[in-house]
Amino acid sequence: MSATHQPVLLVTGASGHMGRRVIELLLDAQAGPIIATTRTPASLSDFSARGVTVRRADFDDPATLPDAFAGADRLLLISTDAVGMSDRRIRQHLAAVQAAQDAGVSHVVYTSLPNPGPESPISLAPDHQATEDALAASTMGWTALRNNVYTEMLPGALAQAIQMGSLYRASGDGKVGYVTREDCARAAAAALVAPFTGRRTLDITGPDALSGADLAALASSISGKPVTYVPLPPDVLRENLRKAGLPGPVIDVIVSFDEAAAQGLLDVVTSAVEDLTGHAPMPVAEFLAQNKEVLLGTPQR
Numbered sequence: 537m538s539a540t541h542q543p544v545l546l547v548t549g550a551s552g553h554m555g556r557r558v559i560e561l562l563l564d565a566q567a568g569p570i571i572a573t574t575r576t577p578a579s580l581s582d583f584s585a586r587g588v589t590v591r592r593a594d595f596d597d598p599a600t601l602p603d604a605f606a607g608a609d610r611l612l613l614i615s616t617d618a619v620g621m622s623d624r625r626i627r628q629h630l631a632a633v634q635a636a637q638d639a640g641v642s643h644v645v646y647t648s649l650p651n652p653g654p655e656s657p658i659s660l661a662p663d664h665q666a667t668e669d670a671l672a673a674s675t676m677g678w679t680a681l682r683n684n685v686y687t688e689m690l691p692g693a694l695a696q697a698i699q700m701g702s703l704y705r706a707s708g709d710g711k712v713g714y715v716t717r718e719d720c721a722r723a724a725a726a727a728l729v730a731p732f733t734g735r736r737t738l739d740i741t742g743p744d745a746l747s748g749a750d751l752a753a754l755a756s757s758i759s760g761k762p763v764t765y766v767p768l769p770p771d772v773l774r775e776n777l778r779k780a781g782l783p784g785p786v787i788d789v790i791v792s793f794d795e796a797a798a799q800g801l802l803d804v805v806t807s808a809v810e811d812l813t814g815h816a817p818m819p820v821a822e823f824l825a826q827n828k829e830v831l832l833g834t835p836q837r
């Protein structure tokens with residue numbers, strides 16, 4: 537790359553929450569040129585109008601990827617939502633990694649998971665581990681952003697807990713380094729733009745890790761109603777969710793995340809968000825206060 541060449545930045549999954557936000561941040565920062573890939577290019581006409589090159593890419597159809605990735609220097613690979621379909625998701629991500637290398641991409645930023653190794657009980661951990669392994673085996677530079685659990689998962693769950701007066705989880709005393717999707721998007725945009733060309737793994741977390749008891753106390757103080765944390769054995773939580781009518785793969789995700797929390801695998805707090813973006817990540821208490829009406833309203837989970 538010559539000194540005058542501005543790296544061409546590519547974001548996959550650009551119509552998702554994370555993808556859209558990253559592209560908005562890149563546009564605001566006048567980074568670029570920017571390529572956005574998605575299965576639904578028509579949904580990104582607003583970005584086309586702002587100078588973003590929008591192309592179709594579907595990881596389930598690897599033949600779409602060479603044209604989609606052509607000319608990109610740095611690529612943000614957003615993990616897909618094929619959750620509960622591990623083989624398919626691994627195929628999707630590995631196709632994207634191979635296509636990025638074939639297209640001459642120099643650096644891939646990937647949205648991963650904390651501690652995705654074989655020790656993790658999380659049902660979708662093998663997908664992330666396989667993708668990190670594929671990046672390690674590639675000839676490209678990469679940044680694995682191990683995004684902790686989105687804080688956005690909390691308001692719906694805590695609204696239900698406030699209504700019932702109890703927060704039921706199988707996470708024992710384990711803590712989670714909740715991070716907002718906004719902070720994840722800011723970190724991803726910064727890592728994509730950064731001049732870093734090597735290989736690194738960064739845990740993307742909020743400023744504190746919180747336990748189930750911490751969450752119940754927050755829900756209680758925000759709502760003014762008593763909320764007690766009730767730790768459950770995983771099998772009991774699984775059975776309760778089954779009786780509530782949730783699909784098996786969704787139950788697997790919820791219970792296995794709780795088991796990982798109980799084992800301390802999500803109790804990770806780093807300065808990576810601030811290091812990358814220059815801004816401290818948002819505390820859970822602040823996010824919940826901003827979403828107070830959701831906590832006090834209709835339960836969502």
Ligand SMILES: NC(=O)c1ccc[n+]([C@@H]2O[C@H](COP(=O)([O-])OP(=O)(O)OC[C@H]3O[C@@H](n4cnc5c(N)ncnc54)[C@H](OP(=O)(O)O)[C@@H]3O)[C@@H](O)[C@H]2O)c1
Nearest residue numbers: 549550551552553554574575594595596615616617685686
């Ligand atoms: N850390 C957490 O707590 C947490 C929570 C939820 C999700 N996640 C992960 O983070 C990712 C981004 O989060 P989000 O909130 O932006 O999710 P989202 O809004 O549900 O977006 C789903 C993403 O998957 C992409 N996708 C699905 N199938 C694809 C395919 N065949 N080929 C290429 N891309 C495909 C979509 O891209 P297009 O529709 O544009 O093609 C979109 O970017 C999720 O997909 C999931 O892997 C993490």
